[in-house]
Amino acid sequence: MRGTLLVTALSTATLLLTAPTAALAESTHDRQGMQDMPGMNTPATQPAEVITATGVVKNWGAEKVSIAHQAIPQLNWPPMTMQFSLQGYQGQAFAPGQRITFAFKQVTTGYQLVSASTN
Numbered sequence: 001m002r003g004t005l006l007v008t009a010l011s012t013a014t015l016l017l018t019a020p021t022a023a024l025a026e027s028t029h030d031r032q033g034m035q036d037m038p039g040m041n042t043p044a045t046q047p048a049e050v051i052t053a054t055g056v057v058k059n060w061g062a063e064k065v066s067i068a069h070q071a072i073p074q075l076n077w078p079p080m081t082m083q084f085s086l087q088g089y090q091g092q093a094f095a096p097g098q099r100i101t102f103a104f105k106q107v108t109t110g111y112q113l114v115s116a117s118t119n
């Protein structure tokens with residue numbers, strides 16, 4: 001009688017010890033599995049792609065500039081005149097008629113000039 005009771009007590013103890021360990025191992029495995037999934041390590045907000053182009057300044061205002069840019073194959077854009085926001089732009093201003101190489105990025109409100117220079 002005493003022997004049976006001891007075995008039962010031991011099995012119960014073993015179950016109690018085993019269960020949490022198994023759960024821990026499972027959650028660790030899940031995390032590793034997630035890291036293998038494509039795109040799981042990609043940040044939720046990716047930095048906007050910065051595109052470089054060349055063009056001629058048509059107008060340089062306080063808040064935005066108009067640039068007649070050459071074709072941008074990267075975006076499938078033909079040559080066109082369009083506006084770029086100067087929000088966040090830290091560089092110098094250019095005069096209408098100046099040919100510039102510039103970089104811009106797409107934002108929710110349109111396109112932002114990132115940098116510009118003559119060359």
Ligand SMILES: [Cu+2]
Nearest residue numbers: 077080081082
């Ligand atoms: Cu354009």
